[in-house]
Amino acid sequence: MDIDAKLADLGLTLPDAPAPAANYVPFVQSGAQLFVSGQxxxxxxxxxxxxxxxxxxxxAGAKAAERCALALLAQLRAALNGDMSRLVRVVKLTGFVNSTPDFTDQPKVINGASDLLVALLGDKGRHARSAVSAASLPLGVAVEIEAIFEIA
Structure with missing residues (x-):
């Protein structure tokens, strides 16, 4: 799997793995699972x-969710010391959408992340998912997504 080539084909690059903004770590490995904090x-x-x-x-929300997916992959790459071949699969995404009470298209927003992961990773990118509304998100961002990956 050459994720960099697939990213380049889409005109994308992985950002640097963002540093935590508070008292938490960006990822935790437990056995074969890697839990990545919300991006x-x-x-x-x-x-x-x-x-x-x-x-x-x-x-526009789906594009914001796509950016969250790129940050999740950047954290994954950091956790794997750059060896993305260790990725077995994306297990689950939990997506939070900063939305008005009457907005009901949270799944369409989080599809931005899901679609990108499948485009980049194929079947390894298919995952379970939740897409929920939030009255507000940190710093007023539109979307926050956390992930669970299975790694070798």
């Missing part, structure tokens, strides 16, 4: 802020 939506311009159903639509 908030950001890109080269900084945080991706917004409220779905208010200042942001589902398509």
């Amino acid at each position: 908030i939506s950001s890109d080269q311009n900084g945080l991706i802020l917004g409220k779905l159903g208010g200042t942001m639509d589902a398509a």
Whole structure:
């Protein structure tokens, strides 16, 4: 699996693994599972802020979720000391969407992350998932996603 080549084909690169913003670690390995802390939506311009159903639509939210997926993969790469061949599969994503009370397209937003992981990893990227609404998220970001990976 050459994730860098697939990223390049999509015009994407992995960011540096973001440092924790508080008193927690970015990932914890327990046996063959790697738990990656929630990654908030950001890109080269900084945080991706917004409220779905208010200042942001589902398509923009999906792009924010895609950025979260890239950060999750960056944390995975850091945890594996760069050896992405150790990835067995993506087990589960939990996605949080900063949304208005009447917004109901949380799954469409988190599809941004899910679709990217499958595009990059094939069947290894298929996962269980939750997509839930949040009244607010840290720093006003649009999306936060955490992941569980199985590793060798």
